[in-house]
Amino acid sequence: MTTHTTDSVAPCKRCQEPSVLISRSEPFCKKCFVKFVQYKQKKRMEDYKVNYTPGAKVPDVLLPLSFGRSSLALLDMVADMLRFQSSTHGGRQGLHLHAVHIDETGIHGMDGDVQETLQNLRAKYPECSTITSVKLESFLEDPSVNREVVKIVASTSTVSPNNTKELLAMLVKRTPQQDMLNIIRLKIIEKVARDLNCTTIIWGHSMTRLAELVISLTAKGRGNTISDILFSEQSEPRILYPLNEVLGSEVADYIQVQSLDQFVLSSLSRRPATTKLQSIDELVNQYFVSVEQGFPSVVSTVVKTAAKLAPSSAVYESRQLEVSTCKICGGPAMPDSLEWLEKITVNFPPSADGLQENQDHQESKDTSNELCYGCITLFKDSMVSELNWPKRSTKEEVLAEYSLE
Amino acid sequence: MSDSVKSSLRLCQLCNAEKPVLKRPKTGQRLCKSCFYYVFETEIHNTITDAKLFYPGERVAIGASGGKDSTVLAYVLKTLNERYNYGVEFVLLSIDEGIHGYRDDSLETVKRNKLQYDMDLEIVSYGDLYGWTMDQIVAQIGMKNNCTYCGVFRRQALDRGSVKLGISHVVTGHNADDMAETVLMNLLRGDTARLDRCTEIVTDSTDSPVKRSKPLKYTYEKEIVLYAHYKKLDYFTTECTYSPEAFRGTARALIKNLEAVRPSSIIDVIRSGESFVLKRKLQDEIKKAAAATAVATPATAPSDSKVINSKTTVPMTSTTTNTYTNTSTTVEPTSTTNPASATTSTTITTMPKSAPPTSTHHNIDSKGAPLPFTTTTKMRGRCERCGYLSNNKLCKACVLLEGLNAGRAKLDIAGSQDVSKGSALLSKQLETLSF
Ligand SMILES: [Zn+2]
Ligand SMILES: [Zn+2]
Ligand SMILES: [Zn+2]
Ligand SMILES: [Zn+2]
Numbered sequence: 050m051t052t053h054t055t056d057s058v059a060p061c062k063r064c065q066e067p068s069v070l071i072s073r074s075e076p077f078c079k080k081c082f083v084k085f086v087q088y089k090q091k092k093r094m095e096d097y098k099v100n101y102t103p104g105a106k107v108p109d110v111l112l113p114l115s116f117g118r119s120s121l122a123l124l125d126m127v128a129d130m131l132r133f134q135s136s137t138h139g140g141r142q143g144l145h146l147h148a149v150h151i152d153e154t155g156i157h158g159m160d161g162d163v164q165e166t167l168q169n170l171r172a173k174y175p176e177c178s179t180i181t182s183v184k185l186e187s188f189l190e191d192p193s194v195n196r197e198v199v200k201i202v203a204s205t206s207t208v209s210p211n212n213t214k215e216l217l218a219m220l221v222k223r224t225p226q227q228d229m230l231n232i233i234r235l236k237i238i239e240k241v242a243r244d245l246n247c248t249t250i251i252w253g254h255s256m257t258r259l260a261e262l263v264i265s266l267t268a269k270g271r272g273n274t275i276s277d278i279l280f281s282e283q284s285e286p287r288i289l290y291p292l293n294e295v296l297g298s299e300v301a302d303y304i305q306v307q308s309l310d311q312f313v314l315s316s317l318s319r320r321p322a323t324t325k326l327q328s329i330d331e332l333v334n335q336y337f338v339s340v341e342q343g344f345p346s347v348v349s350t351v352v353k354t355a356a357k358l359a360p361s362s363a364v365y366e367s368r369q370l371e372v373s374t375c376k377i378c379g380g381p382a383m384p385d386s387l388e389w390l391e392k393i394t395v396n397f398p399p400s401a402d403g404l405q406e407n408q409d410h411q412e413s414k415d416t417s418n419e420l421c422y423g424c425i426t427l428f429k430d431s432m433v434s435e436l437n438w439p440k441r442s443t444k445e446e447v448l449a450e451y452s453l454e
Numbered sequence: 455m456s457d458s459v460k461s462s463l464r465l466c467q468l469c470n471a472e473k474p475v476l477k478r479p480k481t482g483q484r485l486c487k488s489c490f491y492y493v494f495e496t497e498i499h500n501t502i503t504d505a506k507l508f509y510p511g512e513r514v515a516i517g518a519s520g521g522k523d524s525t526v527l528a529y530v531l532k533t534l535n536e537r538y539n540y541g542v543e544f545v546l547l548s549i550d551e552g553i554h555g556y557r558d559d560s561l562e563t564v565k566r567n568k569l570q571y572d573m574d575l576e577i578v579s580y581g582d583l584y585g586w587t588m589d590q591i592v593a594q595i596g597m598k599n600n601c602t603y604c605g606v607f608r609r610q611a612l613d614r615g616s617v618k619l620g621i622s623h624v625v626t627g628h629n630a631d632d633m634a635e636t637v638l639m640n641l642l643r644g645d646t647a648r649l650d651r652c653t654e655i656v657t658d659s660t661d662s663p664v665k666r667s668k669p670l671k672y673t674y675e676k677e678i679v680l681y682a683h684y685k686k687l688d689y690f691t692t693e694c695t696y697s698p699e700a701f702r703g704t705a706r707a708l709i710k711n712l713e714a715v716r717p718s719s720i721i722d723v724i725r726s727g728e729s730f731v732l733k734r735k736l737q738d739e740i741k742k743a744a745a746a747t748a749v750a751t752p753a754t755a756p757s758d759s760k761v762i763n764s765k766t767t768v769p770m771t772s773t774t775t776n777t778y779t780n781t782s783t784t785v786e787p788t789s790t791t792n793p794a795s796a797t798t799s800t801t802i803t804t805m806p807k808s809a810p811p812t813s814t815h816h817n818i819d820s821k822g823a824p825l826p827f828t829t830t831t832k833m834r835g836r837c838e839r840c841g842y843l844s845n846n847k848l849c850k851a852c853v854l855l856e857g858l859n860a861g862r863a864k865l866d867i868a869g870s871q872d873v874s875k876g877s878a879l880l881s882k883q884l885e886t887l888s889f
Contacts, residue, residue, distance in 0.1 A: 224716055263641060268712050268719055272726020325714050332715065336708045340642075344701060350644040357646050359736040361729075367740050392500040393672040393721060394480060398469035399492040422725055430716050 070302050079306045086295055086303050090126045093291040094251070097143040099134050107145055109178070111247035111286075113238050114148045116159075116166060116314035118304045120253030123292055124148055124174065125307055127251070131176040142176070144249075149241050150182040151234055156214055158317035166312055183241060186213050188233045198232070198377055201420075201428075223321070223328040225431035228269065228423075232378045242286050249287040257297030257337060259290060260351040265333040271423035274380050276360040279352075296348065297337075375421035386422040468493070475684070479676035482717055487684055494673070494681050499534050502669055505655045508623075510541030515576075515616050515624045518546040518567065520560030523627030525567060525689035526678045527670055531625070532571050546571075547615045547624065549608050550579035552587020560690040570688065578615040580607055584851065586858055594858060603858075606850045609662070610842055616664045628668040631675040631709065634720045637727035638705045650735060653727035662843065674720060 061068045061078035063085075068076035077085065097108065112127065114120045131142050148170070152163055163182060171180045184190075189199065189212055199209065202216055210216035213233065220226045242250055254262070259279055266275050281288050292300065304310060320331045327335075340347055361381045365372045375382040420428075466472045472486030478493075485493070501507075508514060516531065518524045528546065535542055548564045551557050561577065568575040581587045584607060592600050616624055633653055640649045651657075657666040670678070682689055712719035836842070837849035848856065 222715075264638065264708075267637065267641065267726040268723055270718075270722035270725045272723075273729035324711050327715060329712060329715060329719070332708070332711050336704070336711075340704050344704075347642055351641055354641055354644040354646055354649065357649075357732050357734070359731045359733040363736060364729075364731045367736060367743065389725070390721075392504060393497050394718075395493040395496045395500070396468070396481075398466075398489050400469070422722075426716075426718055426722055429718065 069306065072296075072299055072302060082302065082306060086122075086299055087126050087129065089294045090123065090291040091130060093289060093293065094127070094130070097130075097249075099138040099141045099143045101141075107142060108249060109245055109247040110144045110146055110249045110251055111238065111242045111245060112146060112148045112251050112253070113234075114150045114170075114180070115253075116150065116161075116163075116312065117253070118300050118309075118313055119255050119258060119292060119297075121309050121312050122295075122300045122303045122307075123251060123253040124170070124177075125303075125309060126291070128174040128176045135176065145178040146176065147178055147241075147245050147247060148174075148180045149238070150180075151185055151237055152182045153185045153230075153316070155184060155186050156217065156230075156318075159314045160317060161314040163314065166314060170312060179245070183237060185233065185237070188237055189213050189216070198229075201376060220427075220431040222431055223326065224269075224330075225427045227328045227330055228427050236379075247286055249289060251289045251291055253292060253300075254290045255292050255295050255297045255300045256352055257341070257348050259293055259355075260348040261330070261333050261337055263351050263355040264336070265330050266423075268329050268333065269423050270426045271380070271421070273361045273364075273383075274421075274423075275355050276358040277362070277380070280356050280358075281360065293352070373419065375424055376419040377424040377427070378421060380421045380423070382419060382421040382424075386420070386425055390422075390425065476680055479674050479680070479713075480717060480721070490677075490680070490684070494677055495530055495533060495537075497672060498530055498669055499538060501655065501672055502534070502540075505667070507625075507655070507667055507669060508540050508542045511543075512541075512623060513543045513545060513619070513621050515545050515547035515612075515619060515621045516573070517612060517624050517626040518548050518564045518575075519627070520548070520563035520567070520690040521627070522678055522682050522687075522689045522691070523629055523670065523675075525563070525687050526682050527625065527627045528567055528571050528573065529685065529687055530681075531669065532573070544571075544573050545619055545621065546573050546575040547612065547619065547621075548575065548577045549611045549615070550577050550581070551604060551608070552580050552589055554589050557588075563688060563690040566688050574619075576615050576619055578611045578618075580611065583607070583611055583614065584855055586855070591858060594861070603854055606854055610849070610851045613662050613664050613842075622663065623665045623667065625667050625669055627670055629670045629673050629675045629678055630720045630724060633668070633671050633727070634709050634723035635702070635705050637723050638708065639702060642705060643701070646732065650730045650732050653724055653730075672721060672724065 058067045059071075059076040060066065061081050062075050063081040064078060066078040066080070069079050070077055070082060072082065072085075097110070100107070110127075112120065112124055114124060127144075127146055131144070131146060134142050150163065150167060153159075154163060167180055167182055171177070174180065189210075199216065202210055202219055210219055217226045217229060220229055238250060241247075262279060263275055266272055266278065277284075279290070295303075304313065321327055324332065337348065361372075364370075365381065370383070372381045372383055374380075464473065466474045466486035466489050467483045468485055468489040472488065474484035475487050476485060476490060477483070478485050478490065516524060516528050518528060528544070531542075531544055534540065535544065546564060546568055548561060550561060564575060564577075567573075579587075588600065588604055591603050595603070612624055616622065636648075636652045639645070640652055653671070655667055655669075655671050657668075681687075709720065709723070712723075716722070835845045837844040837852055838847050839852045840849060842849040842851065844850070846853075
């Protein structure tokens with residue numbers, strides 16, 4: 050943020066009014082800056098114009114709202130777009146906007162009141178069809194939700210998690226916990242989208258956040274899904290990142306000039322001070338914060354480069370690879386993941402050559418085939434050091450337990 | 455914690471018998487010496503057999519700098535060659551850049567390694583080859599861009615050294631940390647051309663007659679240090695006095711932090727890198743596949759289909775089962791028109807059948823030796839001045855030399871008539887070539 054404090058103010062390059070900030074080395078007045086940022090969002094969402102075709106259905110669009118700056122900025126921009134559509138098209142809108150917040154206060158505190166903030170937002174944005182919240186815990190409470198996650202987490206331990214908090218606690222470290230939390234959030238958002246018949250999900254991610262995602266997915270062995278997650282063109286529902294050309298610093302500026310600070314809430318589960326205790330996402334976030342100053346073009350370079358990667362489904366189809374769906378994250382699970390890992394991380398002593406190695410493979414394959422590499426890594430990390438896959442009972446074990454001889 | 459758990463924690467987590475002496479960087483396991491040596495070496499062996507890196511009778515040069523990576527590489531390759539009967543002849547190939555105090559001492563190390571590992575040693579020096587040592591180059595151009603010069607010169611020196619030895623395969627000591635760093639660097643700097651290929655174990659270059667490979671691509675740098683330490687290997691510790699650019703340092707720091715919070719991060723990054731496929735390349739792939747199915751030509755089938763029929767067991771491949779069945783399943787038994795594979799099944803060592811398929815791009819004659827700078831690679835042209843492979847009138851080294859010789863203080867190849875690429879791009883491409 051480069052807000053002026055002195056009176057030597059350069060004029061806005063676009064309208065010659067006094068500028069209030071500088072972005073991409075250009076001085077902006079408030080009005081022109083808001084226009085500049087909103088233009089980028091509108092360009093991304095130009096498919097959602099008012100449709101005059103008789104009988105045309107107005108699409109329902111879901112906006113996941115974390116109360117972070119990006120999702121609030123996006124909410125403000127889309128609401129503004131709807132207000133404009135409504136005023137110029139006789140009350141018509143190009144989309145019905147549903148904002149949903151995942152209430153995580155059962156897991157970690159927030160530095161403000163969630164329900165009160167939701168109330169205030171409903172009052173501020175009457176253009177929104179709904180602004181609601183859903184509890185994170187619903188992930189386990191709702192019987193219709195995929196319980197595979199619990200099953201698999203339970204199978205790696207002697208106890209079974211009774212609720213989301215216990216489930217996360219079982220993952221021990223910050224990175225697997227945050228990874229699992231992200232997976233759960235995604236599953237909840239997908240379910241809400243289904244429940245509200247939303248055909249599109251719009252995420253608030255800025256370009257900076259997307260660059261962080263590219264690097265952190267790469268760091269977590271999920272690089273094969275970068276294209277699927279960030280640049281998916283034919284997913285169902287449709288996934289859009291309308292702020293993908295807006296820098297993180299510009300989102301912060303937008304929040305300030307639009308006076309939205311009061312709605313920004315953050316988790317009380319703060320980033321640990323020591324690097325060693327931070328999560329991979331937090332490390333990558335810090336990396337971009339530090340590198341952006343010396344090398345400002347890095348963020349856009351990363352996003353542009355990642356955009357050149359092919360979607361995983363196209364790769365697997367072309368190479369005729371049989372890939373299953375990961376039981377945890379729902380991403381593509383390559384059948385070779387564990388084998389690859391075991392070849393380069395040998396886990397048996399010198400004496401136990403040959404046969405034993407093959408046996409190990411056979412036993413561990415059953416579960417690992419159902420998980421993607423990233424999720425295998427997630428569990429491996431959370432189990433301190435050893436990859437201890439739930440193994441099917443051996444013949445001897447079965448006999449010992451069930452044979453009455 | 456119960457006493458029984460406590461006491462079991464004191465034992466090696468793999469053999470449960472010996473006292474652990476180290477915490478394994480890759481996994482955090484506490485291991486005894488022999489278990490550590492075993493997993494360390496076996497993982498490299500798995501990497502070699504999986505990629506079918508060598509074939510029996512092959513002569514392979516080890517790019518030896520005297521540093522820990524190439525010293526451990528030489529030691530482990532010697533060990534595995536004997537343990538698994540690869541049947542490979544390894545030769546040490548060293549480049550003398552002419553960096554006083556750095557290279558003088560490291561070359562002494564390499565000379566001792568030659569005796570310790572009983573391998574031939576060839577030293578190629580910048581001074582002899584180009585008439586310029588790195589010290590002289592730096593004295594003229596300053597500290598900026600000197601890695602560009604060094605990269606261009608080293609690459610060509612390695613090629614020339616190999617050709618002189620009649621060798622078409624150089625292995626280098628690039629480790630997993632280097633690989634992970636390269637994956638991140640390519641993303642961070644937008645090096646699309648290399649993004650999907652930088653993790654390949656074999657680098658096949660269109661302008662080099664020599665194949666390069668990286669048997670340590672999954673080996674952690676920290677484990678190389680530990681291995682060299684416990685094995686008491688003789689290596690040279692000082693880094694090159696001319697340090698690389700600042701931005702690479704940021705990626706290195708990030709990887710260090712990632713590894714600290716999740717030890718598997720380094721291989722996780724490599725795993726990601728191996729999965730990268732460019733849209734553009736995939737389209738080409740799909741087009742090619744469509745063309746191939748339209749005209750099913752038996753002549754294009756891989757020629758190694760015969761190997762599985764062979765009763766001769768190649769020692770090196772016998773440890774990995776089904777190494778060849780993947781490729782052979784799609785091959786018609788009658789499709790082989792290649793005369794080499796039509797010969798009897800006992801002449802298994804005459805052709806590099808166990809070499810990776812990519813090696814066919816190289817001009818390897820029937821003895822596995824390259825013809826000096828006559829080539830079937832895509833690069834047709836030769837440097838007018840020195841005869842090195844080049845699409846331009848002058849090769850990159852000669853362009854740089856021309857500048858040096860003209861006494862120019864600045865690297866100005868972007869303005870040169872022969873090189874179409876900018877100097878930034880050039881240095882980018884050359885940066886990863888060092889070993
Ligand atoms: Zn203005
Ligand atoms: Zn998964
Ligand atoms: Zn042991
Ligand atoms: Zn030349």
